[in-house]
Amino acid sequence: MSSIGTVRVDLAGRGYDIAIGPGLIDRAGELSAKLLARPRVIIVSDDIVAERYGARLFNSFKKAGIEASILFVPAGERSKEFDTFGQLMNALLDQRPDRKTTLVALGGGVVGDLVGFAASVLLRGVDFIQVPTTLLAQVDSSVGGKTAINTRHGKNLVGTFYQPRLVLADTDVLDTLPRRELLAGYAEVVKYGLIDDPAFFDWCEKNAADLLAGDAAKRTYAIEQSCRAKARIVAADERETTDLRALLNLGHTFGHALEAETGLGPDLLHGEAVGTGMAMAFDLSARLGLCPAADASRVRAHLGAVGLPVRLRSIGGDNRRQWNAAKLIEHMRGDKKAQAGHLTFILARGIGKAFVTREVDEAALRGLLDQAIAA
Ligand SMILES: NC(=O)c1ccc[n+]([C@@H]2O[C@H](COP(=O)([O-])OP(=O)(O)OC[C@H]3O[C@@H](n4cnc5c(N)ncnc54)[C@H](O)[C@@H]3O)[C@@H](O)[C@H]2O)c1
Numbered sequence: 200m201s202s203i204g205t206v207r208v209d210l211a212g213r214g215y216d217i218a219i220g221p222g223l224i225d226r227a228g229e230l231s232a233k234l235l236a237r238p239r240v241i242i243v244s245d246d247i248v249a250e251r252y253g254a255r256l257f258n259s260f261k262k263a264g265i266e267a268s269i270l271f272v273p274a275g276e277r278s279k280e281f282d283t284f285g286q287l288m289n290a291l292l293d294q295r296p297d298r299k300t301t302l303v304a305l306g307g308g309v310v311g312d313l314v315g316f317a318a319s320v321l322l323r324g325v326d327f328i329q330v331p332t333t334l335l336a337q338v339d340s341s342v343g344g345k346t347a348i349n350t351r352h353g354k355n356l357v358g359t360f361y362q363p364r365l366v367l368a369d370t371d372v373l374d375t376l377p378r379r380e381l382l383a384g385y386a387e388v389v390k391y392g393l394i395d396d397p398a399f400f401d402w403c404e405k406n407a408a409d410l411l412a413g414d415a416a417k418r419t420y421a422i423e424q425s426c427r428a429k430a431r432i433v434a435a436d437e438r439e440t441t442d443l444r445a446l447l448n449l450g451h452t453f454g455h456a457l458e459a460e461t462g463l464g465p466d467l468l469h470g471e472a473v474g475t476g477m478a479m480a481f482d483l484s485a486r487l488g489l490c491p492a493a494d495a496s497r498v499r500a501h502l503g504a505v506g507l508p509v510r511l512r513s514i515g516g517d518n519r520r521q522w523n524a525a526k527l528i529e530h531m532r533g534d535k536k537a538q539a540g541h542l543t544f545i546l547a548r549g550i551g552k553a554f555v556t557r558e559v560d561e562a563a564l565r566g567l568l569d570q571a572i573a574a
């Protein structure tokens with residue numbers, strides 16, 4: 200058996216394991232059997248992922264003597280809207296679940312967020328298992344228990360904190376993930392090094408090419424390190440009541456503003472926005488004299504070297520944007536993380552030395568944005 204990594208998320212009474220490695224989809228039944236209140240699961244997936252992996256996951260449950268059925272939603276962020284959510288709830292209830300039925304989310308962050316939310320309210324709460332299939336979902340969204348759907352007021356404004364019983368991150372499925380999605384997820388991997396683990400950032404610089412090319416052992420290691428970092432922060436601050444969990448938003452104040460400006464569409468994926476946003480956060484830290492300029496250059500160089508967009512002018516494909524600093528700041532003020540008008544930034548004193556601040560001078564921010572727009 201090839202090596203499977205395990206990370207434990209320690210939460211009193213609700214702790215769970217994240218298993219990471221190749222071949223896990225085919226072992227899902229065996230690995231989850233003892234956790235199920237009753238041998239009955241309903242798998243929910245998106246149509247793209249279901250076509251590739253639905254039957255294998257279904258068969259793995261069957262093989263373990265677990266009754267299984269499978270439902271689909273269309274692939275894409277729009278499946279996190281109320282309409283899809285309502286249809287999914289009715290489709291789930293059509294399956295006559297009881298409180299001991301377990302839901303299984305097979306897909307990226309969209310399916311994970313949607314199904315996690317559904318599990319938290321179906322019959323006032325049923326268990327669920329995450330089988331994340333994008334790198335972003337494996338290192339970020341499937342861990343930590345945030346669930347959400349979108350409204351016309353913005354993304355992720357309706358949701359719950361609801362932890363899965365198990366996460367199975369099968370590294371093989373990343374082989375079919377489009378390169379752009381893989382890179383977007385990789386930005387969130389780098390994030391963990393930049394927050395508080397400079398040795399992991401060094402590792403990323405040396406091993407990114409192999410990892411992105413499909414090296415299974417390196418993928419497992421990077422996902423394990425990422426999950427361990429997120430699990431540690433989540434265990435200490437499950438509901439984001441202190442600034443600790445906010446560190447996970449490194450690059451996100453800028454990133455969310457860029458996403459808002461590009462319309463949350465295919466022009467800029469979330470992880471791409473976070474990559475650009477992290478480069479900007481380090482540049483702002485350097486501009487404020489908090490962080491050595493050499494560290495900010497190193498961050499930008501690594502993200503650029505793997506192929507993430509680090510310059511605003513490279514974003515948007517054919518329909519290049521006219522970026523506007525005032526508009527970007529307006530988006531930042533609209534972000535749900537902004538508290539009483541104070542923008543929250545995650546800045547850094549160097550690689551692996553991130554901290555939270557609400558004291559960023561607006562003129563400096565303006566200067567940084569103008570420079571990024573001109574670059
Ligand atoms: N809950 C959290 O803590 C958290 C954290 C970060 C992001 N999110 C949410 O995650 C969502 C984004 O997730 P995502 O980036 O995984 O996007 P996604 O779920 O939309 O997946 C991206 C695309 O890849 C396809 N795909 C997935 N796995 C595949 C595979 N193995 N092979 C081929 N194609 C595959 C999907 O069908 C989809 O078209 C957003 O809605 C975001 O709000 C949540």
Ligand SMILES: [Zn+2]
Nearest residue numbers: 387451469473
């Ligand atoms: Zn993110």
